[in-house]
Amino acid sequence: MPVAESLEKVTDAPFGTVFADKMAICWFRDGEWSPFEIQPIQPLQLHPYAHVLHYASSCFEGLKIHRWEDGSIHAFRLSSHIRRFQTSAELLCLPVPNAKEVEQMVLELAAECRDWVPQHPGSLYVRPTLIGTLPSIGAAAGRSHEACLFVIMSPVGAYFRGGLKPLRILIEDQHMRTSPDFGRAKAGANYASALSHILKARREYGVDQVLFAPNNDVQETGAANFFLIRDEALMTKHLDPTFLHGVTRDSLIKLAPELGYQVSERSFTTEELLAWIQNGEAALSGTAAILAGIGTFIYKGREYRAGNGEFGPNTLKLRSALLDIQKGIAPDSFNWLTRI
Numbered sequence: 266m267p268v269a270e271s272l273e274k275v276t277d278a279p280f281g282t283v284f285a286d287k288m289a290i291c292w293f294r295d296g297e298w299s300p301f302e303i304q305p306i307q308p309l310q311l312h313p314y315a316h317v318l319h320y321a322s323s324c325f326e327g328l329k330i331h332r333w334e335d336g337s338i339h340a341f342r343l344s345s346h347i348r349r350f351q352t353s354a355e356l357l358c359l360p361v362p363n364a365k366e367v368e369q370m371v372l373e374l375a376a377e378c379r380d381w382v383p384q385h386p387g388s389l390y391v392r393p394t395l396i397g398t399l400p401s402i403g404a405a406a407g408r409s410h411e412a413c414l415f416v417i418m419s420p421v422g423a424y425f426r427g428g429l430k431p432l433r434i435l436i437e438d439q440h441m442r443t444s445p446d447f448g449r450a451k452a453g454a455n456y457a458s459a460l461s462h463i464l465k466a467r468r469e470y471g472v473d474q475v476l477f478a479p480n481n482d483v484q485e486t487g488a489a490n491f492f493l494i495r496d497e498a499l500m501t502k503h504l505d506p507t508f509l510h511g512v513t514r515d516s517l518i519k520l521a522p523e524l525g526y527q528v529s530e531r532s533f534t535t536e537e538l539l540a541w542i543q544n545g546e547a548a549l550s551g552t553a554a555i556l557a558g559i560g561t562f563i564y565k566g567r568e569y570r571a572g573n574g575e576f577g578p579n580t581l582k583l584r585s586a587l588l589d590i591q592k593g594i595a596p597d598s599f600n601w602l603t604r605i
């Protein structure tokens with residue numbers, strides 16, 4: 266097993282391609298969950314008729330465990346991620362896992378995988394996953410009342426290698442990322458439905474991501490929430506079912522007032538966005554990148570520079586404030602960390 270210090274090389278690998286050597290797993294059958302087991306990472310035995318393989322009954326979470334200078338390890342906002350996991354399970358009509366049980370799975374597995382947690386800027390990315398395993402292709406319009414829940418953990422490096430690079434984003438006003446009422450499910454199917462739009466935008470405009478703004482309502486990108494930022498003000502869309510309610514988003518809007526920012530949560534249009542970035546900043550939030558500055562937008566074939574085209578100073582300030590809590594440098598005044 267590697268020791269944390271020698272994980273540096275491992276975390277030079279692309280995000281999500283290095284696997285801690287153990288997983289936690291349990292199954293739902295006959296109306297109840299089996300006790301979970303921790304076992305070596307290994308392929309899953311799935312029936313070719315399994316519900317998930319045909320009808321996409323699958324959802325997941327993504328959270329991080331951080332290592333502090335003193336060597337201790339801490340999960341960030343575990344209970345919020347578990348609550349969202351339960352919401353996703355409900356939306357997919359899957360058996361809803363018990364919060365305490367999922368927490369135990371994550372904590373016990375993390376304790377066993379403690380040596381896999383890299384030093385900052387690396388971390389251990391945790392992926393709880395729930396899939397419908399009912400063997401029946403006749404259940405297209407029925408729930409999968411059998412399921413498998415597993416937790417895997419992947420050591421990851423810094424999201425930005427070799428410096429913070431501002432993102433290039435296409436504003437997409439024709440297509441939706443997913444169906445409007447399913448946006449708040451963290452479901453594989455939502456990624457599948459956004460993929461062709463993202464690949465097309467990359468090919469045609471060389472962008473990093475697509476910001477979905479159907480009916481002129483600015484929502485989010487394929488995998489991150491969207492913020493407009495300037496000195497003393499922060500704006501992001503209010504919570505509604507069209508987009509994924511990010512834990513990073515929630516953390517930033519709780520933290521920002523302490524740093525003197527006024528937070529507004531409301532819907533806004535592409536025109537408002539373009540007006541804001543003339544001398545304001547724009548950024549994406551998510552567990553992987555924390556807060557990533559946007560340098561350029563493409564809209565209806567035209568390029569628009571956001572602020573000075575770099576990671577803005579307020580974006581950097583908010584990003585560091587959140588990172589400092591995760592690193593144990595700033596006090597955890599919201600009780601977001603769980604020591605393992």
Ligand SMILES: *Cc1c(COP(=O)(O)O)cnc(C)c1O
Pocket residue numbers: 327451485486487488489490509510511512513514550551552553
């Ligand atoms: C996971 C995810 C996010 C970010 O959520 P965090 O909890 O901040 O990591 C945003 N949008 C989508 C579509 C996601 O799947």
